[in-house]
Amino acid sequence: MISEPDQHPVNGLNDVVHQRVRLGILTVAHQARRVEFGFLRTALGLTAGNLSQHLAVLEKAGLVDIEKGYEGKRARTWLSLTPAGDRALRNEVTQLKRLIRQIEEGGEGSGPES
Numbered sequence: 411m412i413s414e415p416d417q418h419p420v421n422g423l424n425d426v427v428h429q430r431v432r433l434g435i436l437t438v439a440h441q442a443r444r445v446e447f448g449f450l451r452t453a454l455g456l457t458a459g460n461l462s463q464h465l466a467v468l469e470k471a472g473l474v475d476i477e478k479g480y481e482g483k484r485a486r487t488w489l490s491l492t493p494a495g496d497r498a499l500r501n502e503v504t505q506l507k508r509l510i511r512q513i514e515e516g517g518e519g520s521g522p523e524s
Contacts (some may be wrong), residue, residue, distance in 0.1 A: 418515055419509035427472045427502045431456065431464045436499045439474060439491040447487035465489060 427433060434508045435518045439445050451461045473495030477488045491499070 419437075419505050422501070422508070423501055424498055426467060426473070427434035427498050429456060429464075431460070432468055433499075433502065435461075435464060435468060436473065436495060436502075438489065439489055439494065440499055444488050444490045449488070450489070470496070471498075 415517065427436060432453060433493070435450060438450055438453055447458075447461065448466075450456075451458055455494070456464075465476060471494075472492055474489045475492055479486055479488070494523050
């Protein structure tokens with residue numbers, strides 16, 4: 411049984427990280443270490459504008475670094491996870507695992523009758 415409401419796993423979720431698209435961005439960046447904008451756009455099924463907006467949120471939060479440059483004559487944008495982004499992603503996964511464990515264990519106070 412959970413004694414304090416602030417101890418519930420959902421209270422440990424980070425709203426910046428938890429949003430579906432941003433969680434996807436951080437996950438791909440974690441796996442790739444450095445990812446190109448076009449690849450990320452295609453992998454996540456996003457428009458360029460939508461991806462740009464989410465990247466701006468993550469960059470402002472200090473979770474990703476964005477690097478612009480050229481590959482041949484083509485302008486490219488790459489992003490990589492910052493150490494803070496890696497920590498935020500790992501914490502999010504930890505909190506999600508806690509939430510899943512709580513649901514699977516079906517502990518007292520987890521059902522609608524509580």
